[in-house]
Amino acid sequence: MSETTMNGIANRMPKFIRRADPAVLTAFACIVLLLFLGSLYSRSFLSPEYLLQQLKVASFLGVIATGMMLVILLGQIDLSVPWSVAVGAMMAAAAAAYGPIGVALAIPFGIFCGVLIGIVNGIGVAYLRIPSMIITLATNAVAQGLMVVYTGGFSPQDSATGAMRYLATGFTIPGVPNAVIIWALIGAAMVLVLTRTSFGRSVYGIGNRERAAYLSGIDTRRVVMIAFAISGGLSAFGGVLLAGYASKAAQSMGDAYLLPSIAAVVLGGTSILGGRGSYLGTVAGVILITLLQSILSVMQMPEAGRQIVYGLVIVAMLLLYGRAPASR
Amino acid sequence: GPEVVKGPAAEPDCFAPWAADTQFFKFPKKDGPYRIALANGYIANTWRIQMIQTAKAYAAQKDVAAKLKEFKVVSTGEDVPAQISAINNFIDSGFDAIVVNAQNPTAFGPVIKRAKEAGVVLVAFDNILDTKDAINVNVDQKGLGELWGKWLIDHIPDGGKILEVRGVAGTSVDTDRHNGIHEAFDASGKKWDVTEVAGKWDDPTAQKVTADAIATNGPFVGITGQGGDTGIVQAMIDAKHAFVPFGGETENGFRKFCAAHAADGLKCSSAGTGPAQVAVAIKTAIAALEGQVVPQSVKLPLAIVEDPNFKEGQDYFPDQSDNFFVGNSFPTCGINFTAQEIMGQTKADQ
Amino acid sequence: MDGAAPLFRMEGISKRYGGVRALEKAELSVTSGSIHGILGENGAGKSTLIKVMAGVVAPDEGSMTLDGREVSFASPAAANQAGIVCIFQELSLVPELSVADNIVISDPPTRFGMIDRKAQRRIAEEALARAGAADIHPLALVKDLPLSRRQMVEIAKALARKPRILILDEATSALAAADVAKIFAVLKRLRGEGLALLYISHRMNEIAELADQCTVFRNGRNVASYAAGSKSDNEVIELMIGREYSHIFPPKPVRLPATAAPVLEARTLSWTDRLDNVSLTVAAGEVVGLGGLDGQGQRELLLAFFGVLRGLSGEILIDGRPVAIASPAAARDDRIGMALIPEDRKTEGLMLPMTVRENLSFAALDRLSKGGIIDRAAEQRLIDDMVGLLAIKTAGLDIPVGALSGGNQQKVVIAKWLMRQPRIILLNDPTRGIDVGTKQELYQLMRKLADAGAAILFYSTDYDELIGCCDRVLVLYDGAVKRELVGAELTERALIASALNIHGGDATPRHGADA
Amino acid sequence: MKDWRYWLAEQRGTLLAFAIFIVMFAIYTANHPAGFTANVVQTASNKGVLLAFVAMAQTLVVITAGIDLSVGMIFTLTNCLASWLVIGTGLETAFGVIAVLGTGLLCGAINGAIVIYGRLQPIVATIATGAVYFGIALLLRPFPGGSVNEDLADALTGRLFGVVPASLVALFAVVLIVWVPFSRSVLGRAAYAAGSSETAAYMSGVPIRRGKFAAYALAGLLAAIGGLFLTFFTYTGDAAYASGNAYTLFSIAAVVLGGVSLFGGKGSAIGAIFGALAFRTIGDLLFVFDFDPLWQPLFQGVILLIAVSLGAFALFRVRNRLEWFL
Numbered sequence A: 001m002s003e004t005t006m007n008g009i010a011n012r013m014p015k016f017i018r019r020a021d022p023a024v025l026t027a028f029a030c031i032v033l034l035l036f037l038g039s040l041y042s043r044s045f046l047s048p049e050y051l052l053q054q055l056k057v058a059s060f061l062g063v064i065a066t067g068m069m070l071v072i073l074l075g076q077i078d079l080s081v082p083w084s085v086a087v088g089a090m091m092a093a094a095a096a097a098y099g100p101i102g103v104a105l106a107i108p109f110g111i112f113c114g115v116l117i118g119i120v121n122g123i124g125v126a127y128l129r130i131p132s133m134i135i136t137l138a139t140n141a142v143a144q145g146l147m148v149v150y151t152g153g154f155s156p157q158d159s160a161t162g163a164m165r166y167l168a169t170g171f172t173i174p175g176v177p178n179a180v181i182i183w184a185l186i187g188a189a190m191v192l193v194l195t196r197t198s199f200g201r202s203v204y205g206i207g208n209r210e211r212a213a214y215l216s217g218i219d220t221r222r223v224v225m226i227a228f229a230i231s232g233g234l235s236a237f238g239g240v241l242l243a244g245y246a247s248k249a250a251q252s253m254g255d256a257y258l259l260p261s262i263a264a265v266v267l268g269g270t271s272i273l274g275g276r277g278s279y280l281g282t283v284a285g286v287i288l289i290t291l292l293q294s295i296l297s298v299m300q301m302p303e304a305g306r307q308i309v310y311g312l313v314i315v316a317m318l319l320l321y322g323r324a325p326a327s328r
Numbered sequence B: 001g002p003e004v005v006k007g008p009a010a011e012p013d014c015f016a017p018w019a020a021d022t023q024f025f026k027f028p029k030k031d032g033p034y035r036i037a038l039a040n041g042y043i044a045n046t047w048r049i050q051m052i053q054t055a056k057a058y059a060a061q062k063d064v065a066a067k068l069k070e071f072k073v074v075s076t077g078e079d080v081p082a083q084i085s086a087i088n089n090f091i092d093s094g095f096d097a098i099v100v101n102a103q104n105p106t107a108f109g110p111v112i113k114r115a116k117e118a119g120v121v122l123v124a125f126d127n128i129l130d131t132k133d134a135i136n137v138n139v140d141q142k143g144l145g146e147l148w149g150k151w152l153i154d155h156i157p158d159g160g161k162i163l164e165v166r167g168v169a170g171t172s173v174d175t176d177r178h179n180g181i182h183e184a185f186d187a188s189g190k191k192w193d194v195t196e197v198a199g200k201w202d203d204p205t206a207q208k209v210t211a212d213a214i215a216t217n218g219p220f221v222g223i224t225g226q227g228g229d230t231g232i233v234q235a236m237i238d239a240k241h242a243f244v245p246f247g248g249e250t251e252n253g254f255r256k257f258c259a260a261h262a263a264d265g266l267k268c269s270s271a272g273t274g275p276a277q278v279a280v281a282i283k284t285a286i287a288a289l290e291g292q293v294v295p296q297s298v299k300l301p302l303a304i305v306e307d308p309n310f311k312e313g314q315d316y317f318p319d320q321s322d323n324f325f326v327g328n329s330f331p332t333c334g335i336n337f338t339a340q341e342i343m344g345q346t347k348a349d350q
Numbered sequence C: 001m002d003g004a005a006p007l008f009r010m011e012g013i014s015k016r017y018g019g020v021r022a023l024e025k026a027e028l029s030v031t032s033g034s035i036h037g038i039l040g041e042n043g044a045g046k047s048t049l050i051k052v053m054a055g056v057v058a059p060d061e062g063s064m065t066l067d068g069r070e071v072s073f074a075s076p077a078a079a080n081q082a083g084i085v086c087i088f089q090e091l092s093l094v095p096e097l098s099v100a101d102n103i104v105i106s107d108p109p110t111r112f113g114m115i116d117r118k119a120q121r122r123i124a125e126e127a128l129a130r131a132g133a134a135d136i137h138p139l140a141l142v143k144d145l146p147l148s149r150r151q152m153v154e155i156a157k158a159l160a161r162k163p164r165i166l167i168l169d170e171a172t173s174a175l176a177a178a179d180v181a182k183i184f185a186v187l188k189r190l191r192g193e194g195l196a197l198l199y200i201s202h203r204m205n206e207i208a209e210l211a212d213q214c215t216v217f218r219n220g221r222n223v224a225s226y227a228a229g230s231k232s233d234n235e236v237i238e239l240m241i242g243r244e245y246s247h248i249f250p251p252k253p254v255r256l257p258a259t260a261a262p263v264l265e266a267r268t269l270s271w272t273d274r275l276d277n278v279s280l281t282v283a284a285g286e287v288v289g290l291g292g293l294d295g296q297g298q299r300e301l302l303l304a305f306f307g308v309l310r311g312l313s314g315e316i317l318i319d320g321r322p323v324a325i326a327s328p329a330a331a332r333d334d335r336i337g338m339a340l341i342p343e344d345r346k347t348e349g350l351m352l353p354m355t356v357r358e359n360l361s362f363a364a365l366d367r368l369s370k371g372g373i374i375d376r377a378a379e380q381r382l383i384d385d386m387v388g389l390l391a392i393k394t395a396g397l398d399i400p401v402g403a404l405s406g407g408n409q410q411k412v413v414i415a416k417w418l419m420r421q422p423r424i425i426l427l428n429d430p431t432r433g434i435d436v437g438t439k440q441e442l443y444q445l446m447r448k449l450a451d452a453g454a455a456i457l458f459y460s461t462d463y464d465e466l467i468g469c470c471d472r473v474l475v476l477y478d479g480a481v482k483r484e485l486v487g488a489e490l491t492e493r494a495l496i497a498s499a500l501n502i503h504g505g506d507a508t509p510r511h512g513a514d515a
Numbered sequence D: 001m002k003d004w005r006y007w008l009a010e011q012r013g014t015l016l017a018f019a020i021f022i023v024m025f026a027i028y029t030a031n032h033p034a035g036f037t038a039n040v041v042q043t044a045s046n047k048g049v050l051l052a053f054v055a056m057a058q059t060l061v062v063i064t065a066g067i068d069l070s071v072g073m074i075f076t077l078t079n080c081l082a083s084w085l086v087i088g089t090g091l092e093t094a095f096g097v098i099a100v101l102g103t104g105l106l107c108g109a110i111n112g113a114i115v116i117y118g119r120l121q122p123i124v125a126t127i128a129t130g131a132v133y134f135g136i137a138l139l140l141r142p143f144p145g146g147s148v149n150e151d152l153a154d155a156l157t158g159r160l161f162g163v164v165p166a167s168l169v170a171l172f173a174v175v176l177i178v179w180v181p182f183s184r185s186v187l188g189r190a191a192y193a194a195g196s197s198e199t200a201a202y203m204s205g206v207p208i209r210r211g212k213f214a215a216y217a218l219a220g221l222l223a224a225i226g227g228l229f230l231t232f233f234t235y236t237g238d239a240a241y242a243s244g245n246a247y248t249l250f251s252i253a254a255v256v257l258g259g260v261s262l263f264g265g266k267g268s269a270i271g272a273i274f275g276a277l278a279f280r281t282i283g284d285l286l287f288v289f290d291f292d293p294l295w296q297p298l299f300q301g302v303i304l305l306i307a308v309s310l311g312a313f314a315l316f317r318v319r320n321r322l323e324w325f326l
């Protein structure tokens, strides 16, 4: 028993030191390095406007990556992100065409539509046991089809409502864009869910070994289903924010978020096999990806060079800290 | 295959030849009504959807419908081979003419050969085909770039820092427009410092890269955008960037901004060719089938509106979608769609 | 070791995992033509030692000599090359491949650079026959075989490699007596052929029957070596656990049959071709054993109670009321209060990469949380209780449970269910791979739980255990309950006879039991 | 059980994919205005074979329990490269073909090295290398263009003896030359074993690293063969991001339709080929049925959804709920 007493002492050490994952620390170090390299190119990379601007843009990816992370923790993946984002944005805008009630319900309705996509994914993965990589690909195609029909068939109302614009670009606290606050709130909720709730524990448990979780009396199918629904909802919410940011919804607005959201989660140290990862890492991953894209864009590197550098930097950073442990 | 003849074309104002040395085709006259197919590639963006709506609206017009036995549209996605196969299939199924918005202008050599052998009229538009054996309904992309460049030169007396928001890398449209802009700049003799970012013809992307560029390289004295222009203006507003002269595309949202903020300095040139060019392509195909003389390469007029001429209800539609592409009339071809005609198309059908 | 020069020798081997000393200057000598038994409680370092020997784990220090020459192995393949073949405690079969593929996996026969399937099949059939498992089809996929068959394949696979030194790490833990006997015959033959064999087991009787020489490990060291038969069981056990040792089984309470009302009852339970009209009752305070050869439906019966099987016919009653249990979640619900200690702790009982803490509280999260939020203080209290109650040996609560030794992992599985204070406890071979000390604790615990009012249904492949622990034993054969053994009828002979469905012996047939 | 039953059980995924394809293709040709003619078959096979190559590539990696999200980009890169090199005299063309295939092999080997020796998770490692490969493709072809040896191209996309599509013959040859030897070799066995249970394979002394590496490298090679065929089919090179991505995603769909388990260790490239052909036929069905153009994407999506849900029917036969988690 002496070992457990020892551990009791260790338990009382500050949590963030004991828990800090080297991957997360390195990811944050990489962010600093990236900013430093950027500042060599132009001082304005360190200006508060630029940094806040990046945080604001990062928060769209952040919201989307939050859902992606939940699904990845289960050992699954959500490839329906692109059109869940578009559906969220377009349906929120569409709702606004139905008078004041529509305007009021625009945001919930957009999120609701994303949740519906997530539920279809969840049914496929949890109840029909279709690999997530393929069922989410299919729902993505269906969502795209629906939106094409919608845009062509019904005069689309696609400008964002005032509330959407306010959420994405307004300021409640001076200097801090609302989008950042929203991401912070969602992030805090996610941290709470993952670390303090039985749902969160179940997610990790299922990600590690679904069979064992099931035999422990967890309704694993419900948990998987809820996780996909949340992912769909958060993607759609990301779309709502994005529509607010751009003041309107558009067809392909989600395309640019699929691979970055996966990369952000994994760069943040979450195992793509599920069961391991912390939200702080995802935050770091999101900021990393956003900064990298932005700096490459502003440096006016031609597209080809940008792609190459983007790929190489991700590989390099993962080699730095994202390696699986050696097995001997 | 067609007979190469001397011009002018049957409707010289509509079927304007691309250049002085453009050949003219006369296909053997076929009896109608005709079976015409539209082979589209990618579909999931507003431009393409609007294009297909327009095509359907045009084919449904009474005098056009009378000439058509069948009008079939197939969208094959981003994949070039799928589009090639679709055209092959249309040829095998005995369609008289195929209108195509090519996913890759250079990839259709073998199909063009087959169409020619089978006597099928092939008309390309928007992304045209790299060939002298099919009819191209052509937008002067480079000319569009030159137009924007010249507009900026005219409105910015001393030169200076310009933001150029480009489109999708690797496409000829992007490259042509970019080259047009820069040739105009180079020829002006003024000093230009151009910041290039890639907006991918997409509002949120364009907005994001614009915001970044303003925060790090701004302010600018002029802006040109190939697409996603509504997003670019939005980014300027968000960053409280001063309104500056802007050469851009024909999105309704962009024109709304231009009309609203002209007084504050947002002077715009909004030019391009809307999705309605598909109607010109179909018209050309029918003309060719009827044995009329048509140029191998048709030059489409640009729909241009420049400050201070933005007129509500004609050049922009406040109650229409921001994503709606304005500039749907080609008066010389007798083609003139209202927004309602296009977007109401399916509804009327159902 | 006295006369013959050792074939293989390890000296001063140490291995640490973080703070845990798995091995501490351990030594071992192996001689040709003999069977060397290795004993030690859970976590003593036995598996680590042979992993070092087999090139799976690199030792921190120490040396190894083979035929007098110093060797070191960079990988299992290198060890194989040198003639050392190991059957690991964690099975090392590839589930999606066929039996034949698995048997030749390290060195398949090839023709023109491609695998020669005919030759492969021949080799596999020979190896299976040598291992006494000719009934296994070489084309069957390993994942479709029950655990006991897989162990036979594992042994065949080892034999196919023509080893000089063959190591078996608890290779018979999932086998029933009949299979074990077959394996023993094979092992004795191999000894006769001049192989050196290392045999690790927690079953003392197996070591006694097989070994020529024994070594006992404790806390990462070899504490004693002796010629087999020179020490009594109790002496050996005391060496292993380092303290005095007496009665292994707790006394059974004297009770009159069928006084208490049954808590758990099955009436004519049938499922596919695996369960055939099973009826049974378990009363509060009773420990009912499930006996029989492995794979006769015992596992399915437990899963049926636990809500895992679909398409059951017949009835399950709790407290005399019929219930429909559709999932483990329903089974563990307070109204039923059932717990299942599953067969395979690594895939069914635990989430290996997760911490000991998270595993312990996993099945009781619903109780430990309010509005979905976990009450950490309550969690800690309950965990401390359980760690104390079961004496779980761990370097801390926040290390991965996979780093615990097999026996302690098993304790975690049991503890996580005890946290719910279940009324009905189903145990599926819970002592597999557990040392005698721990086993003893577990038997006492079972009795304690029963005395506190739990109804326990206990499946085991170990006859001693069934005899020592159970108030009654139901023997299954081909999915049906063939015998019920109570009180004095509960003997090894009766168990074996009824397991083989041989009538006679001193057991009464089932229908006579309640008379 | 009889031997053939084990064989049947092993091939079930492949046979199901074959059946799905045959049914779809029969519906397609039965409704095609031109019917079941050599032209129609040639058109369908040229289109299908491209995806079949990419799907084969994906299969190799998926068997090791990995995934290669860069196959589409290798396909695009080699297409761009071929549009520069596969031209000129017979000798020059041959050299060009070898260079293109070598490039594919190299790309695959880089993926393999990063995943195996760098110990990175394949999904994100190949997202990153895919970006690099696409960047290089864009350097090679900033805009579409280039050319190819048209005689060779026509020969390989045309018909043999006026009936048999040459591309199908080429596909068959690649199966014989690449897939069959690999799947029966020690390395192929190692790839399967590593995909099924890496620890067990390692403990058994299987050369897992070499097996996985070979799978990744050959995947690059197969994607390059696809890229080469794309060049033959289109006569040009085109660095199109969207199309590269589409091929990657389609290849995953094809692999699953072909009965290859995304969890590794199970399935065959033959199945993936039929999966690819079936997937392509979904697109063709649009052609023969008269759909409103705006409803076409939805139709395709729904068919895909149904096709991927087909496997779920097996679920209703499962009597032991633990089998859900295999």
Ligand SMILES: Nc1ncnc2c1ncn2[C@@H]1O[C@H](COP(=O)(O)OP(=O)(O)OP(=O)(O)O)[C@@H](O)[C@H]1O
Binding pocket: C017, C018, C020, C021, C022, C023, C040, C041, C042, C043, C044, C045, C046, C047, C048, C049, C089, C402, C403, C404, C405, C406, C407, C408, C433, C435
């Ligand atoms: N991979 C590992 N990481 C951390 N600790 C380990 C690891 N493997 C073994 N250990 C520790 O080393 C010690 C020896 O373990 P080992 O598996 O050798 O015991 P054992 O004698 O085989 O026990 P059992 O009888 O339960 O199989 C244990 O305390 C165990 O927790």
Ligand SMILES: Nc1ncnc2c1ncn2[C@@H]1O[C@H](COP(=O)(O)OP(=O)(O)OP(=O)(O)O)[C@@H](O)[C@H]1O
Binding pocket: A326, A327, A328, C075, C077, D198, D199, D200, D202, D203, D205, D206, D207, D208, D209, D210, D211
């Ligand atoms: N328990 C394990 N589970 C999975 N992988 C392991 C394990 N232990 C080691 N490995 C990995 O496998 C590697 C050795 O594998 P193996 O010897 O089969 O490769 P190989 O292909 O023979 O190597 P080479 O390229 O040198 O020929 C180790 O170095 C390690 O990275």
Ligand SMILES: [Mg+2]
Binding pocket: C046, C047, C048, C089, C169, C406
């Ligand atoms: Mg052990």
Ligand SMILES: [Mg+2]
Binding pocket: C042, C089, C170, C405, C406, C407, C433, C434
């Ligand atoms: Mg053990």
